[in-house]
Amino acid sequence: MTTETAQGTAAAAPAGGAIRAYLTGHLREYGLLIALVAIMAFFQVLTDGTLLRPVNITNLFLQNSYIIIMALGMLIVIVGGNIDLSVGSVLGFVGALAAVMIVNWQMPVWVTVLACLLTGIVIGAAQGYWVAYWGIPSFIVTLAGMLVFRGASLWLLEGQSIGPFPTEFQRLSTGFVPDLLPWLGEPLAALAGARRVNGLTMAVAALASGAILWLGLRARARDRAYGMELEPTAFFVLRNAIVIGAILFLSWKLATFRGLPNVLVTMAVLTLVYAFITERTTLGRRIYALGGNRKAAALSGIPTERLTFLTFVNMGFLAALAGLIYAARLNVATPKAGFALELDVIAAVFIGGASMSGGVGRVVGAVVGAFIMGVMNNGMSIMGIGIDYQQVIKGLVLLAAVIFDVYNKRKQA
Amino acid sequence: MKPLLQMRGITKTFPGVRALDGVNLTVHAGEIHALVGENGAGKSTLMKVLSGVYPHGSYDGEILFDGAPVAFRSVRDSEEKGIIIIHQELALVPLLSIAENIFLGNECARGGVISWRETWARTEALLAKVGLDEAPQTPVERLGVGKQQLVEIAKALSRRVRLLILDEPTAALSEADSEKLLDLLLELRAQGVTSIIISHKLNEVRRVADRVTVLRDGATVASHDARAETLTEDMIVRDMVGRPMENRYPPREGRQAGEVLMEVRDWRVAHPEHAERIVVRDVSLRLRAGEVVGIAGLMGAGRTELAMSLFGESWGRKLAGEALIEGRPADISRVDRAIASGLAYVTEDRKELGLVLDEPITFNVTLANLAGVSRRGVLSPREESRVAERYREAMVIRTPGVHQKVVNLSGGNQQKVVLSKWLFADPRVLILDEPTRGIDVGAKYEIYTIINRLAAEGRGILMISSEMPELLGMCDRIYVMCEGTVVGELSADEASQERIMSLIVKHRRQAA
Structure with missing residues (x-):
């Protein structure tokens, strides 16, 4: 017994050193995940379990969908070395436009949606043009845009709120995917003693979990084959256990409520698409090069101006999409819609590890960053903490996240 | 004391x-x-x-x-x-x-x-x-x-x-x-x-x-x-x-001047902000396959400006002139077109203009030719590693691995990464701007060997350097630039530091 323990310690000691070295190098990534889990646990306790009630989880997704959708575009803008302060106003403007078109002009929903998305693209292009081809700092161009579109939505709405929207439009945000696999849900419900279980939700969750595990294992095998630094097995297992556990847990909650919200599907698909673009395509690679060293990128034959332009076009498109979802969720367009929302979006991206100077940041980080903000918003609201304290706390969390980043970088150097 | x-x-x-x-x-x-x-x-x-x-x-x-x-x-x-x-x-x-x-x-x-x-x-x-x-x-x-x-x-x-x-x-x-x-x-x-x-x-x-x-x-x-x-x-x-160095320049063997690869005629470029300042004045030059041709001159002679304006007009405003590559007029009005025409420019300022320092070797080596490691716009990490690994061996880049950030490499090894990037784009003509600046003696010799090998493969090398012994040791021909114009051309046999300086001094005296 004694010898066994001694051997065990001896074997563990060098491994412990390697794990510590690995951890200091990758503290950021784990830190983010751990922070999210910790914050959720914290509010779960403080709200007496309200946070993770099925209805609230559904709400969490609905409430944060537009922030996450815009964070995807903002991440790309920031990685490209710019910033977009106008997205809150653009979101409000597009919502107003949708309300005017549908409610006042009685236009069909699909025409409105297309026109609004197109409007977002045009707005993005109009701002991106000055930044990309005239070299005007994005801070200034989009600050101007923020004022212009705030004013434009006031003008469109004539200072009034316009609503409500037809159900068809509301479904963009508050609708749920119909359960295509009820035969799967029934036995599950019987098994768990739940009133009902959405089969499709659980099937999707199982598929997603499987895919995550499979892709993770594949990437790991590739890393090993190419002699890249390998994540310690314990970390790999733990990280995937947390992620998959969270997916299954949240899906179960959703499944026992009303199933998959439409918006969650939109969000998940967009996240996957943008993660793929940024990490695996030449287009994404060029954006990182642009933000990392614009001159070197230009001298490598990368069309830096056009690329900058496109990052803003993309941002405009996503801001418009978020605007539609936002309006559909509130079921009314108001002149105040989206006020100061750009700050939440930018904060999410920086909490997610992006760098102000460009070239650094990941889509997954931005999404987790947005959830951290979202859970805090939601948790504090449930607890009845005033908006005043909420702002202070959110500000401090943003600052802490960035200080943590800088501290971490310094320790590595 | x-x-x-x-x-x-x-x-x-x-x-x-x-x-x-x-x-x-x-x-x-x-x-x-x-x-x-x-x-x-x-x-x-x-x-x-x-x-x-x-x-x-x-x-x-x-x-x-x-x-x-x-x-x-x-x-x-x-x-x-x-x-x-x-x-x-x-x-x-x-x-x-x-x-x-x-x-x-x-x-x-x-x-x-x-x-x-x-x-x-x-x-x-x-x-x-x-x-x-x-x-x-x-x-x-x-x-x-x-x-x-x-x-x-x-x-x-x-x-x-x-x-x-x-x-x-x-x-x-x-x-x-x-x-x-x-x-x-x-x-x-x-x-x-x-x-x-x-x-x-x-x-x-x-x-x-x-x-x-x-x-x-x-x-x-x-x-x-x-x-x-x-x-x-x-x-x-x-x-x-730690060992005696017999030669500071590797022997030029296996090099043979072939067909004319690139020809520049009456190239004239103005300063980007001061349109009236002509920085490159009617420069004409020729470069053959397998040749290493030097451009000598003092600071401010307009050599880097010439090189960068040739490379996709990335410096100044081009006013006149044409460039022929392999006898045909080439469109080199944008960097991507210049690269497509077979041109590469290895900058004198590798940190500012050559590398994305916070990214790994793989990222930097493939940057000028992403099509070479992707299919339909989707990158293959496997292919990237393979390419970087190939250049690590060929160029003897000293690093723990190709996923190391280039900021952690020494100057000589960073320079090899920049060279690798351009070689992976497979150019016919390489313009090297101060290729050994801030690099130690041993690494310089390695860079020279690489340059000779590239010339032996039939590429044309245009080499800008402020160190005259380097030009004299490496080049088959040397153009001498002063105040934006070519003031003379010397073959390897004719060239010496004195001849180069006297050409410059003579031009200055005439101008004054």
């Missing part, structure tokens, strides 16, 4: 590396002390220990200044004692005037109110001392690198410098400016200023140094007294690399 500075048994370790291993350095008052060694030998680390960038306690060993032990906790501490470093990358504020820069953080002020009269008067005295004929109010950005260097020295003098440390002071200077700077160092020595000069240029070291300390692999390998023994460059090189 008593020693002004003694560093004894300095050992500094970073995670996984021992950068300095018991280094000793003794500098006597009133001497010019040269510190030489290959990149990565530990020169910069040693100077960072001395100046307090690495604070006392983060290294082992002791430092005595003026015979008393010192423990600097920051750069401020060492500056207080009069130890001042002038870094390779100058630390001046471009938009402030010379006077403001010199007295930055040390203003001639009473109660926070600056006395401009006193500032300017003192600046004038300092500028006279360093031999810079400029008004104290001139913004620093209007000065060339050489003059900026003098401003830095004036700044050091304003702080009652006792030990002046110059890190590669002539790396960015033309021959004439370098001469001036070295003369100034000798003059300062006569006035009693002690200095340490870090340099790769051994002819300069030989010219000014009273004592030479050689570092290799983080240890002191030799310390020569130049006044007691006659130092030769070969002796120093032997200490630096």
Whole structure:
């Protein structure tokens, strides 16, 4: 017994050193995940379990969908070395436009949606043009845009709120995917003693979990084959256990409520698409090069101006999409819609590890960053903490996240 | 003479590396002390220990200044004692005037109110001392690198410098400016200023140094007294690399000039902001396959401007001229088109213009040819690693792995990454701008070997260099540029430093 323990310690000691070295190098990534889990646990306790009630989880997704959708575009803008302060106003403007078109002009929903998305693209292009081809700092161009579109939505709405929207439009945000696999849900419900279980939700969750595990294992095998630094097995297992556990847990909650919200599907698909673009395509690679060293990128034959332009076009498109979802969720367009929302979006991206100077940041980080903000918003609201304290706390969390980043970088150097 | 500075048994370790291993350095008052060694030998680390960038306690060993032990906790501490470093990358504020820069953080002020009269008067005295004929109010950005260097020295003098440390002071200077700077160092020595000069240029070291300390692999390998023994460059090189270097340039074998690869006719380029300033004036040149052709000239001759305007018009505004590649007019009006036409430009400023420093080798090597590691726009990480690995072997890039960030590599290895990037784009014509700037002797030889190999493969090499021996040692032909025009063309047999200089001087005299 004694010898066994001694051997065990001896074997563990060098491994412990390697794990510590690995951890200091990758503290950021784990830190983010751990922070999210910790914050959720914290509010779960403080709200007496309200946070993770099925209805609230559904709400969490609905409430944060537009922030996450815009964070995807903002991440790309920031990685490209710019910033977009106008997205809150653009979101409000597009919502107003949708309300005017549908409610006042009685236009069909699909025409409105297309026109609004197109409007977002045009707005993005109009701002991106000055930044990309005239070299005007994005801070200034989009600050101007923020004022212009705030004013434009006031003008469109004539200072009034316009609503409500037809159900068809509301479904963009508050609708749920119909359960295509009820035969799967029934036995599950019987098994768990739940009133009902959405089969499709659980099937999707199982598929997603499987895919995550499979892709993770594949990437790991590739890393090993190419002699890249390998994540310690314990970390790999733990990280995937947390992620998959969270997916299954949240899906179960959703499944026992009303199933998959439409918006969650939109969000998940967009996240996957943008993660793929940024990490695996030449287009994404060029954006990182642009933000990392614009001159070197230009001298490598990368069309830096056009690329900058496109990052803003993309941002405009996503801001418009978020605007539609936002309006559909509130079921009314108001002149105040989206006020100061750009700050939440930018904060999410920086909490997610992006760098102000460009070239650094990941889509997954931005999404987790947005959830951290979202859970805090939601948790504090449930607890009845005033908006005043909420702002202070959110500000401090943003600052802490960035200080943590800088501290971490310094320790590595 | 008593020693002004003694560093004894300095050992500094970073995670996984021992950068300095018991280094000793003794500098006597009133001497010019040269510190030489290959990149990565530990020169910069040693100077960072001395100046307090690495604070006392983060290294082992002791430092005595003026015979008393010192423990600097920051750069401020060492500056207080009069130890001042002038870094390779100058630390001046471009938009402030010379006077403001010199007295930055040390203003001639009473109660926070600056006395401009006193500032300017003192600046004038300092500028006279360093031999810079400029008004104290001139913004620093209007000065060339050489003059900026003098401003830095004036700044050091304003702080009652006792030990002046110059890190590669002539790396960015033309021959004439370098001469001036070295003369100034000798003059300062006569006035009693002690200095340490870090340099790769051994002819300069030989010219000014009273004592030479050689570092290799983080240890002191030799310390020569130049006044007691006659130092030769070969002796120093032997200490630096640990073996005798017979030839500084590899033999040019297997090279054969073939068909004309690129021809430039009447190329004329204006300054991007001042349209009336013609920076490249009607330049015509030809480059054959398998040839290494040099472009000689002083700083400001318009060589880099010519190269960058040829490469996708990435500098200035092109006014006239045409370029032919393999006999056909080529569209090189944008960088991507220039690359498609078979052109590559290896910049003189690899950190600013050549590399994305925070990204790994794989990222940088594939950047100019992403199509080569992707299918339908989707990158293949496997292919990227394979490509980077191939160049790591072919170019002997010294790194723990191809996923290492390039910021962690030494200058020579970074340069090899830039070269790899362009080779992966498979160009017919390579324009190399100062390809060995800031690189140590051993790595230079490797770069030369690579250049020869590329020429032997039938590519054309256009090589810009401010080091004339390098051009003479490497090139089949040399164009001489002065004030934006080609003032002469010399074959390898005809070329010599004197011929090149006389062409430049003759042009200047005619112009004047």
